[in-house]
Each structure stands twice: as C-alpha cells, then as structure tokens.
Amino acid sequence: DVRPGVIVKSALLVLTTDKQYGGNTSKIGVYQPLLPWAQPTSLERGLASDFVLDRNIEADPSVIFVERFESWRWRSAWSDYDESGDAETVEERSDGGEPLDGKALKVTIRKGKTQGLNMHYRFAQSGGLEPEEVYFRYYLRFGESWDPVIEGGKLPGLAGTYGRAGWGGRKPDGRNGWSARGSFFTMPRQAGPLSNFRGVGSYLYEVGMASAYGEILGWGLGPSGALEKNRWYSIEQQVRMNHPGKKDGVLRAWVDGKLVFEKTDVLYRTVLDLRIESVWMNVYHGGTQPAHKDMSLFIDNIVVARKYIGPMAGNHR
Template identity: 35%
Template sequence: MNKQSNKTMFFLSLLLVMVSGQGYALNMDESASYTYASDDARIYWPAEDFGQWLAFAEHKPLIHFKVEDRNRERPMLLKLPELHLTQRQLLLAMRANKPKGVSLFFSKEAPDLKAPTLLLYTDSDEYYVQAGIDTYVKPNLRKVQGTAETLRVGEGRIALLHFSLPGKLALEQIHRAELLLHLRAEQEGENEIELLQLSVGEESAGAQSGLAASYPQDKLIGQHQAVYYAENFDSQSWMDSLSEKLGTQESTWSNAATLKYLTHQQAGYFLPSEGRSAVARFTPDKNLALNLDYYFAKHHGNEPEEAYVRYYLKLAEGADISGGGKLPGFGGTYNKAGWGGRPNDGYQGWSARGAFMGTIDNPQSPFHGHMPIGSYLYEAIDERKYGRVLPWGHPLAALAPGRWVCIEQHLKLNTPGQNDGLLEVWIDGVKILIRDQLIFRHTTELKIEKIWFNFYFGGVEKPKRAFDMYLDNIVIASQYIGPMQK
C-alpha cells in the first residue's frame, strides 16, 4: 500500500464511529476539513471512547462504481440496497481506488439543481433529499471546500455528503434508496470509486458530579479535605486578603491589571443570588486583562504533581474577538521557562494555560459569534520556541457570548523519562477531552507551581475591540470537583 493510501485510510478511520451510538454526535458543517468536522469551531471528527477509532477495514462499502472520462456532463443514478436507514442524519463518503485520476461531481452550490440528491421510496411516496452539506477533504488541503461548486474524488481527496432526513418520513417504510449525482464534463482520467456510509454517533455523555455535589452553591466547599482553595469573590474583604490568597504577578509584557468586579446582577450571574463576579477587561491599549496566581508552596509548603481547577466563565454579550489569547490553567515556569517565548527544555519550566481563539465570523456557521477555547501547552517535546494551541475540539468548547459555563481541567505531570502526562477537561460536567502521553518535564524538580489565572490577548497583537470575560466560583482541589449544585 502506498503512502497516500495509508493517509486516506487513516482519515476515513477517523470518520467512522461504532454503530453502538457511543461518542460524540456529528457536528459537521460547511467548514469541514481533514482535521475538523467544523474547522470554524475547531470541532474534531466523532470518536469512540475519546480516540478509539473504528478501523477503516471493518467498514463495508455500500457500492463500487466506475467513472469514465467521456468529456460531457451527465447524471449518474446509484442504487443503494445496503443503505442503513436507522438515523435521520446520514453521512456518505466517496473515495477512489485507483492511485491516479480525479473524478469531478457537481456540488449543491452548482447551478441548475445538480446537487447530490438522495431518492427514498415508500409504498405511497417519493422523497428527494438534497445534500445539506457536501465537500471534499484531503491531507494537507488548507482551504476548506464546503462552498465550492465541484466535488473532487481521487488522489487522496475524499468527498463527504451529509443528508438530514425529514421528520415526517417513516424510516421503517422506506423500501428503496438511490443516490443521484451529476458528473462534470471535464474529468481527469477514469476512476473506480467506493461509496461508504459512515455511522453518525449520538451524543451520549452526561454531566459528571463531583465533590461539589455535597456543597450546594459551593457554600463551605473550602472545608473539604481535597480542596486547596475556593473563592466566589463575594467577601467584602477580598481586596484586603488578595495578597494572602492569590499573589498578583507582573506580566512579562505589561503590568498586572487591578482586579475589577461586577455585582451578580450586572454580570448576569446564572443564579438569583447576591454577590460579585470578577471581570477580565480586554481593551485595545494592552494585552493583559487579568493575571492572578495561586502558588502551592506559598500556601501549603509543597507543590503537587497533579491538580484540578474548576471555574465559571462568561464571555460578555456582544463580544467580537479579533484574535486569540490565554485563559486560566496550570503553570510551572519558576520565572525561568515555559512561557513568553522561553522554550521548555524539560528542566527549567513548563505551562499548560487555557487558550481562546477569535470570534467565528462565518455567518453561515451554526457557531457564528462563538469563541472556541482550548489549551496552550509548553511541552518538552521539541525545539519549539513558543507553545502550541490544543483546541478542545467539542461543541461545548465553542462558547457563546452571554452564557456562563463551568470549566474544569485536570493535569497530571509525566514521570521523568516517560510520556505519561495527562490533561483532562470537562465543560458543564461533561468530559470533552483526554490527552495522555504528554511530556512536560525531565526532572522531578519541576512540579505544579501554581494555578495560573491568566487572561491575556496574544502574542504581541492587541485586541482591535474591547470585550469582557467574567470569572467566578473558583475551586482548586486534588480530586474532581464537578459543577456547582444549583
């Protein structure tokens, strides 16, 4: 098998989900790419058990068909006797068997009603369902093709066709299914193509409760033996005790911001209670909005190798974010390395802050106006000067302005000499990410120095427009915390 075929098979394996319905629901849109079901929102393709992908070889093609190079436009009607009609979301894929040759089909963006169409027949009715999304992807294809007028299949390109079946259609009554395609006049050689049905998983993960379940609205949660620290910003002595609880630190790029807060009513808090929320205010004149650090050694005399941090975050209504930046996470920089272009060599310092990306400005995206989030990691794995952004890759990680979300991260440092570091993420109690095999250090001298509440824009470039984020209900612990019980 050649190298390109290996890449193609690997990608198709990423698309195939166990028919059991476990894993993520499909969130494909017109921005689908080789890496993401939604490139706009940085949402990964569906997976079984967070990364256990169904092997391509286990999936049987629906049909094989040939495309001849006749140099004229023509329709092609394919009978699909093996099509599984158990779900209203259907995802079909076309790939070429030959190493050379590219077949060209009209997409739904083409004129004259030449979109790929699914024809479904019952005893009494006929249903013509046009593809709601059609595109093609390929390894290293930089531009998404969801709005192109042509679907290209072959030489590593895989066409994807997504159909939503109407609710009035009784699936059990369908006795015949066909796929209507339209070939373009120009073809780049003859081809043999496989048509596959890719199983679309259903959303199955529910919210996971933790130690917060025993403390409604987080009251007295700080008394739990696993909790290092808890803060809801409601104490009138907050400013007086700040230096004892959270050490403010001057940023490398600008002075640490003065803490600001709003009343719950002003911040649109998710519970009808009196209190305050902290504000991270981003303005065009500076990069840093808020920088607070919780140092373990200062408050506990030692530093852990594993910790959890949970906080509530809200992106203010109307936020339009021109670029990416940093959010709360973990740090072990020791003011030496692992941030600000100081690479992690495994001996000086590391970090694993959160990250946010710019507002999705595609008006056709179902995530228009949302802000994707993830992690910004300084790992000891290469000569990278700066960290890398790891999108969390789930619909819940594309935050909508005006909505409070519960974010929890768990970090376990790797054993020096081994790649057993672990990062886990929950949003609103739903586990959305597991990344293992991480390497942050080569020595036990590096530990989790601090929980780093860093709200920073960039990089170097400053925000083009002002926007706010609100912060509340911080809990730092040695075990899973879970969402607040309301």
C-alpha cells in the same frame, strides 16, 4: 457559503477529478466521518455536587483553595497580582449577563492593550506542597463585548514555569518549566448559527513541541469548547505530571461536567523537581496584537482540589 440565518440540516459532498489516467473504472471509498463533538458524553459529578452553590466546600479534605470574590480583600488570597491588568468585582448585571452567585470578577482587556488579568496561586508560597496532580475549576462567562477578531489569546490554567520556561517563547527542555493554560480563539467572521459562540481550548508548553511557542489544542470532545456569550459555564482542567522522562502526563478538560479534551501522553518534565507550581489566572490578548476594543469576561467560584470537582449543585444563573 452558508447564508446568514440558515441552519444546515443536510449536505451533499460531490467529488470530481481534473485528470484520470488509464482506461479502467476507478472506485473511491468514503468512510462515514466520526465527529468527536457529535458523540454523546455523560455528565460527571464530582465533589462539588455535595455542596449547594459551593457553600462550605472548603470542608472537603480534598479541597486546597477556594475563591468566590465576595470580599473586597480578594487580592490578598493570591500569591501575586499584576497591576497592568484590569479586574474588579461586580455584583450587578453587567455586559449582557447576570451574576452567577453574589459577586464575580470582571476582567477587561482594554482597547489597545493585551493584558486583562495576570495573577497566581502558588502552592508552596501558600503553605502547601507542590502537587503531582490537581484539578482546577472556575466559572466563566464571556460578556456581550467579547469579540476577538484580530487574535486569540490566553485563559486561566495550571503551570510550573518557575520563572524560567513555559511561556513567551521560552521552550521547555524537561528541566526548566512547563505550562498548560487555557486559550480563546478568534470569533467567526461570518454571521451564522455559531456567530454568538466563542471557542476555547488549551495552550500547552511541553517538551518536544515543534514551535518555540505553545501548542494550541482545541477541545473537540462532547459539547466541545464552543461557549455561548452571556452564559455561565463550569470550566475544569486536570494536570497529572508525567513520570520523569516518560510521555505519560495527563491534561484533561471538562465543560459543565462533560469531558471535552483528553491528552494522556504529555511530556511535562524529565526531572522530578518540576511539579505543579501554580494556578495561573491569565487573560491575555495575543500573540502580540492588542485588542481592537474593550472586551470583558467574568470569573467566579474558583475551586482547586486533589479530586475531580465538577459543576456546583443548586440553581444558579
């Protein structure tokens, strides 16, 4: 075990055998491990690089939806909002960190509860067409209180559940629904160099998955999905629907403009009727176990577009 406060710079792996048969000398070959998170990835700049602090980003023809949480009427822009959650806009320093740019949405999972946020932006209900491909970027900060020790849970993503399948053990069959939310993981239980980081990834409901519940997929490329508490990150996800019946759907994720996850063989559907129905803003603890204490995270500067968005330009906290 690594002692608290000790940073490992090198390690020696020793292999031993309990039994060895035959009198000949055995040779063991060991390949150098190729760690995806140790490989450099380049910063990808998108359409947001042309707009300082996302100001007037709505003018880009590829942009579908923008939410900055500056108006007290912010809920009215969303197709639905579940009152069982706990979300409010805040502007001042809160839970160990600074605001990103003006107001942000503070989402709290209360002790003994599971729901922090559950709302949708539904493309068809908002006057548009359900897309075949979309990019969804938001800024995320885990507060000082964000310490999930019992279970992980769900974070915002994209979906096409149509109220039929793709969540809660409702298994996709290619005709009923799908979802690709984000996920957060339980925190490290031992003190160490990563004790202040919280892991995130994807939570995918697709056709042919082994379990009735979604697949948890870690973000292991580039800087990975290890996010430090009290720091703002640009989180972007892309979904491209597969050709019906073909395993060629796409799910990608970027953290601060660097690719951290890519899956290009997703089977979202077998029929053309299923598309990208909504942006699903979901913050949920579990599983089934409730939070052991109040835990808060912060969301700001949501942009949904037909092209890659990338981190916003300009100085921000």
